């Protein structure tokens with residue numbers, strides 16, 4: 437019985453991971469749930485949440501807490517930055533290397549032991565940018 441349960445959990449976890457990585461759009465938990473449910477119709481939102489937490493702890497995915505947005509999940513575990521659209525909340529990867537020298541600069545200048553940093557860019561995605569231009573043209 438115990439083994440059975442464990443195997444089922446692992447399969448759910450694998451499907452969740454596959455669905456996060458299928459599109460690199462930083463989905464929120466409910467979006468992941470909708471995708472996973474198409475393949476595992478009996479899965480619950482709570483189970484999806486629990487597995488997402490475990491996957492974050494295992495370092496398989498990243499849990500992103502971005503300002504002005506709900507928790508998002510990222511199938512790319514490697515440290516990278518994000519650009520968030522202030523219009524629709526779309527989150528893309530920012531194609532620049534992590535600025536580790538920022539942490540080096542801080543070293544010895546603070547009583548804190550630095551363990552990381554967060555950097556978030558904000559802007560307008562092409563869709564929102566276009567809509568905004570149309571509004572301007574119309575008005």
Ligand SMILES: [Zn+2]
Pocket residue numbers: 521522523524525526560561562563564565
């Ligand atoms: Zn947008």
Ligand SMILES: [Zn+2]
Pocket residue numbers: 462510512516517518528529
């Ligand atoms: Zn990302």
